[in-house]
Amino acid sequence: MTEPPRILVVDDEPQILRVLRRGLSARGYEVQTASNGEEALSVFAQWPADLVITDLSMPQMAGLELCRRLRKLSQVPIIVLSVKGEERTKVEALDSGADDYITKPFGIDELLARIRAALRRTSSTASRELTEIDLGDFHVDLEARSVAVRGSSVHLTPKEYELLLYLIRHAGKVLTHRVLLGAIWGGDYTEQTEYLRVFIGQLRKKIEPDPSNPRYILTEPWIGYRFSPDS
Amino acid sequence: MDNGWNKLFLRTSNGYLFAVAGIAVATAAMAPFHDRLSSTTVALALLLVVLFAATGWGSRPAALAAILGGTCFNFFFLPPVHTFVIAAPQNWTALAAFLITAVTAGQLSARAKRRAEEAEAGKVEIERLYREYQAAAEQAKQVEIFRQSEQLKSALLDAVTHDLRTPLTSIKASVTTLIAEESSEDPVKLDTESRFELLEIINEEADRLNRFVEHMVELAKLEAGELQLRRRWGSVEEIIATARERAAGLTAKHRVEVSVETELPSVRVDATLLAEVLYSLIDNSAKYSPVGSTIKINAHRAENEMISISVEDQGRGVPAELRLRIFDKFFRVTTDGNQPSGLGMGLAIARGIVEAHGGHIWIESGAKDCGVRVSMLIPIGDEDDSEGDHEND
Numbered sequence: 001m002t003e004p005p006r007i008l009v010v011d012d013e014p015q016i017l018r019v020l021r022r023g024l025s026a027r028g029y030e031v032q033t034a035s036n037g038e039e040a041l042s043v044f045a046q047w048p049a050d051l052v053i054t055d056l057s058m059p060q061m062a063g064l065e066l067c068r069r070l071r072k073l074s075q076v077p078i079i080v081l082s083v084k085g086e087e088r089t090k091v092e093a094l095d096s097g098a099d100d101y102i103t104k105p106f107g108i109d110e111l112l113a114r115i116r117a118a119l120r121r122t123s124s125t126a127s128r129e130l131t132e133i134d135l136g137d138f139h140v141d142l143e144a145r146s147v148a149v150r151g152s153s154v155h156l157t158p159k160e161y162e163l164l165l166y167l168i169r170h171a172g173k174v175l176t177h178r179v180l181l182g183a184i185w186g187g188d189y190t191e192q193t194e195y196l197r198v199f200i201g202q203l204r205k206k207i208e209p210d211p212s213n214p215r216y217i218l219t220e221p222w223i224g225y226r227f228s229p230d231s
Numbered sequence: 232m233d234n235g236w237n238k239l240f241l242r243t244s245n246g247y248l249f250a251v252a253g254i255a256v257a258t259a260a261m262a263p264f265h266d267r268l269s270s271t272t273v274a275l276a277l278l279l280v281v282l283f284a285a286t287g288w289g290s291r292p293a294a295l296a297a298i299l300g301g302t303c304f305n306f307f308f309l310p311p312v313h314t315f316v317i318a319a320p321q322n323w324t325a326l327a328a329f330l331i332t333a334v335t336a337g338q339l340s341a342r343a344k345r346r347a348e349e350a351e352a353g354k355v356e357i358e359r360l361y362r363e364y365q366a367a368a369e370q371a372k373q374v375e376i377f378r379q380s381e382q383l384k385s386a387l388l389d390a391v392t393h394d395l396r397t398p399l400t401s402i403k404a405s406v407t408t409l410i411a412e413e414s415s416e417d418p419v420k421l422d423t424e425s426r427f428e429l430l431e432i433i434n435e436e437a438d439r440l441n442r443f444v445e446h447m448v449e450l451a452k453l454e455a456g457e458l459q460l461r462r463r464w465g466s467v468e469e470i471i472a473t474a475r476e477r478a479a480g481l482t483a484k485h486r487v488e489v490s491v492e493t494e495l496p497s498v499r500v501d502a503t504l505l506a507e508v509l510y511s512l513i514d515n516s517a518k519y520s521p522v523g524s525t526i527k528i529n530a531h532r533a534e535n536e537m538i539s540i541s542v543e544d545q546g547r548g549v550p551a552e553l554r555l556r557i558f559d560k561f562f563r564v565t566t567d568g569n570q571p572s573g574l575g576m577g578l579a580i581a582r583g584i585v586e587a588h589g590g591h592i593w594i595e596s597g598a599k600d601c602g603v604r605v606s607m608l609i610p611i612g613d614e615d616d617s618e619g620d621h622e623n624d
Contacts, residue, residue, distance in 0.1 A: 012398055013400075013401070015395075015397075015398070015401040015435065015436060016400060016401050016404065017403040018401075018428060018432055019401050019405045019408065019429065019432055022421070022425040022429055023404060023405075023408035023409065023429075025420075025425070026408065026419050026420050026421045026425060027417075027420075028410070028420070083392065083393070083396050084392070097293075104396055104397075104399075104400040105396060105399045105400040105403040105404070106400070106403065106404065107403060107404070107407035108404055108407040108408045109407060109411055109553060111404075141466050175605065190233055226262055
């Protein structure tokens with residue numbers, strides 16, 4: 001990228017906006033801020049950001065609604081800021097299209113790492129018309145529907161292949177149980193988390209060096225899974 | 232169970248005993264005078280025994296009394312006496328009438344007694360049900376009180392976590408940014424101005440945490456009735472200026488208009504605490520009214536040696552049904568499913584402070600029914616009440 005990535009930060013807390021504006025600008029990002037969802041949408045319309053960071057609880061259009069509205073407009077990655085005790089809202093936000101979350105209070109390094117991961121994702125998923133995907137330790141031949149991990153091919157059932165491919169295509173993103181079930185098994189299965197657990201278990205046995213201590217398919221407790229392609 | 236049966240047995244056998252004894256006694260009392268008593272008198276006396284048996288022990292002892300009574304009536308009183316023969320045909324009628332009357336009366340009075348007993352039992356049952364209902368209602372009330380205290384506890388926890396975590400988030404993000412600049416290999420371009428601003432934020436948020444702790448302590452003191460007022464003579468204008476200055480950062484995007492009546496007398500109040508009340512009212516107005524709108528602060532003399540001070544905004548206002556509750560501890564108005572920001576302590580503390588001064592505070596709609604006006608009346612105070620205000624800490 002030639003020009004610096006643009007980040008829109010949304011929070012009703014002016015001090016947080018001040019800190020993040022300084023902290024992110026220092027790392028070469030271009031930053032704009034908004035103090036509620038409505039304001040954020042109007043900024044976004046004039047100034048299409050490459051990434052949105054939003055707080056969840058705000059007066060006048062909360063973060064959850066903002067996620068939904070943004071998703072109707074674009075595929076921009078969204079990171080939600082939440083506090084402990086907002087777990088349900090956090091999951092709802094991830095279900096309605098947010099990519100990742102970070103819990104307050106957070107250190108700037110953690111936030112920067114999430115930002116980098118989210119931006120990497122958008123640049124890697126931009127090319128969808130591939131016949132193969134090379135990502136970290138994974139190589140997928142989309143035509144042969146075969147997968148190789150660390151150079152050796154793994155034998156997968158059709159459903160396992162679909163699940164792994166979905167994980168690879170959304171690497172780094174937090175995927176809620178509901179989103180995964182809906183994507184692989186369809187809308188009727190969104191409550192069958194047990195089902196998903198079984199398939200993830202099978203997949204781990206086939207691709208993880210140590211299935212009991214996974215390094216590719218990471219569990220996000222109570223929320224879902226996150227795929228990390230590098231060991 | 233056995234006990235019950237025993238009682239029942241005793242009761243019924245008592246009834247039969249009474250029937251036998253009653254008829255025997257009545258007969259024995261009247262038999263010597265059988266030639267002087269009319270058969271009607273005898274029949275009525277025997278009938279009385281039947282009625283007593285009926286009301287006392289029910290229909291069966293009454294029937295026994297009726298049969299015995301009839302037999303004795305015939306044997307001892309109807310000529311020829313001491314035989315079961317009845318000479319005169321009208322005496323047959325008398326005997327038959329006696330028997331029928333005795334049995335019927337026995338049945339009727341026994342039934343009346345049963346009805347009375349049932350009614351009594353019904354009354355007892357109703358009383359029992361009512362007592363149970365009262366106990367249940369009492370329990371429900373306890374449950375409700377408990378639920379409310381649980382709700383208050385969780386509201387307190389929410390408020391506390393929110394108000395501790397928000398400044399902590401800013402502090403942590405600022406500090407980690409500064410640390411990263413010192414320690415990371417990739418170039419971090421923090422200029423002097425940015426560094427200064429981050430340090431400033433840390434400082435401000437530390438103050439905010441401290442204020443929060445002070446608020447908690449103040450609230451606890453107010454609730455325990457231990458708030459010490461340090462009254463001094465001072466000007467209302469200065470108090471308003473202090474509050475405005477403190478709230479300058481919050482009202483940067485609003486217009487603030489102050490109008491103070493000329494010749495306003497000095498007031499004898501705790502200026503620090505009163506400025507804090509005004510600050511939290513301005514803070515609320517700034518938080519809940521749109522950017523660019525006006526916040527009006529007004530002070531004028533009111534009747535009964537009072538000063539009226541009010542803060543008015545052009546926000547969305549507070550629904551009438553919530554206006555009393557808004558001064559409750561940890562009560563926050565949520566709108567459109569959004570979480571409220573700030574803490575439900577400001578107004579509770581404000582009310583406590585105003586009432587400690589002997590004044591009162593209330594909330595109403597602003598001008599033209601838009602926004603909110605919070606008004607308070609504060610007594611001007613006089614020299615005489617200096618006794619109650621020590622200048623100790």
